[in-house]
Amino acid sequence: MEMNVSKNDEQVVARKAGGLNPAVIIPIILAIGVCIYLFVLGSPGNFKDADKLGAGSVAFSDVEGKDIHPDSFLGIxxxxxxxxxxxxxxxxxxxxFSIERALVLGRAAGKGNLDNFVIQVRSLLNQNKIDEALEECDRQQGSxxxxxxxxxxxxxxxSHDTTLNKxxxxxxxxxxxxxxxxLEMPMLEKNMMILSTLGTVATLVALxxxxxxxxxxFFALGSGGGTPDAAALSTGISEALINTALGIGTSAIAIILYNYFTSKIxxxxxxxxxxxxxxQQSFAEFN
Incomplete structure (x- = not known):
């Protein structure tokens, strides 16, 4: 048995399907992130004695029992x-997803100045010029x-219906x-939850x-037999601080952008x- 789908239902589905699909985009971004870590940050050129590490990535280099030391910020x-x-x-x-939201909300605002559009339409409504107001909507477009x-x-x-009372x-x-x-709200709010979630999760993962x-x-501090391994100690501390910095930076940016886009919506x-x-006021006055 076929089901009749209303026009409104079709429009809702179309708006929910619009924009980037997180289920597809996030795995791709994860693969890119891993590649950046291995081949950009892990490039032998970012470490001392790069000629001994070979080409490609530090992760795939044969460094027999030797600790590698960064020679640049990317290596750190x-x-x-x-x-x-x-x-x-x-x-x-x-x-x-911030770029995607910026583009979507930009299109939602329309082609012209939104404040001028509101003023113009309200002015035309006060004069009961509905056709002229519709022309303004065609020019403005957007949500x-x-x-x-x-x-x-x-x-x-x-206004031309005689079967209904006022x-x-x-x-x-x-x-x-x-x-x-x-119908318009799903398109405006889609993927906002991703920014909101990362604003919290990034800090927790960094922690x-x-x-x-x-x-x-602390393991390096206690395993030195009375003399702490300074290199291992510094590596552990730097690892902790690097993760903290990346997590706090990501979280701060996500929260700022989420609040910005929320205010735009x-x-x-x-x-x-x-x-x-x-x-509504115009209809009540002229009809």
Whole structure:
């Protein structure tokens, strides 16, 4: 038996399917993060006595019983240990999905200045110029323009409807605007949870790396038979601090960008509500 899918349901599915798919993108970013750790940070050129390490990566070099010492900042980051590629993946994920959100929210605002669009539409509504307001929506486009256009289209249809009373028309108009807003919200809010989650998880994973590094440091401190192994001690401490720095940096960037995009979404929602109120007031006045 075939199921009839409504137009609204199809639009909701389309909006939820839009944008980047985390299930596909994150594994790719993880592979890139591991490659950066092995072949960029782990390049023999970032360490002393690079000629003895061979080509490729320190991880695949045959260094018989010899500890390697970084000769550059990239080498120092490499010495942060196995948690580093995970933190690199988190940082790249924040960057990729932040760019995606910036592009999506930019398109959602439309082509013209959003504040000018709101002022223009409200001015036209005060004069009951619905057709001119619809033309403004076609020029503006974006999520705000789509919602306003849906509200104005319903406004125009209800103004010529003689089967409903004024109260019923107001209810139908409000419902149309609410449904149009609901259709746009999934696209605006998609992948925001990733930024929010990484704002917390990055710090916790960095803390794990910090604890591992401190365990190594204290192990070196207690296994020297009275004389601590200074090299092993410093390696453990540096590993702890590197993970801490990467985790805190990633977390800070994720939180800042999440709050920024949240404020942008709230701004778009406010603009929609502002025009929706004007549409309702205009309909109540002229119909």
């Amino acid at each position: 980051i490499y010495k942060g240990g196995v948690i580093v590629p995970i933190l690199i993946t988190f940082m790249l994920t924040v960057i990729v 705000v323009g789509n919602v306003v256009k849906e509200g104005l289209t319903t406004y125009k249809a209800l 109260e019923q028309k107001m209810v139908a108009l409000n419902k149309a605007i609410e449904e149009a807003t609901t 794990l790396g910090t604890v591992i590094g401190m365990i190594k440091a 709230d701004g778009l929602t406010y603009k929609i509500d502002e025009i929706a109120m004007s549409i």
